Amino acid sequence: MDIPQMIFVNLPVRDLDASRAFFAALGYSFNPQFTDENAACMVVSESIFVMLLVEPFFQTFTPQPLCDARRQTEVITCLSADSRKAVDGLVDKALAAGGTEPMPARDYGFMYQRGFQDLDGHLWEIAHMDGEPS
Structure with missing residues (x-):
């Protein structure tokens, strides 16, 4: 059985709590298994997720400077x-x-x-x- 390909969009955020509240107001939920003080896993669909990562944590994944x-x-x-x-x-x-x-x-x-x-x-x-x- 083929498992559908998934996408995880990673976005840097300044204030994780404010970003979570913003996207919750749009009706999105968060997977607590992949959510902590550095990241929140927003569930868009069964195969689409957005990882909201606080800027310092996001920076650990790239040597490039972050874009504002x-x-x-x-x-x-x-x-x-x-x-x-x-x-x-x-x-x-x-x-x-x-x-x-x-x-x-x-x-x-x-x-x-x-x-x-x-x-x-x-x-x-x-x-x-x-x-x-x-």
């Missing part, structure tokens, strides 16, 4: 959504929890997307594409 995502863009993480309403709902939750919306919604006809910046400036895109269940 509030001033530079290092990556845009895009997640699919089941509907346009789900896109708007998640982004609206992010804004209510203290995130910002760096660009207006974009409607390409076949794809609708909106995004937000989390408390550390990381960019998140939420997209619904035609052909996905609504």
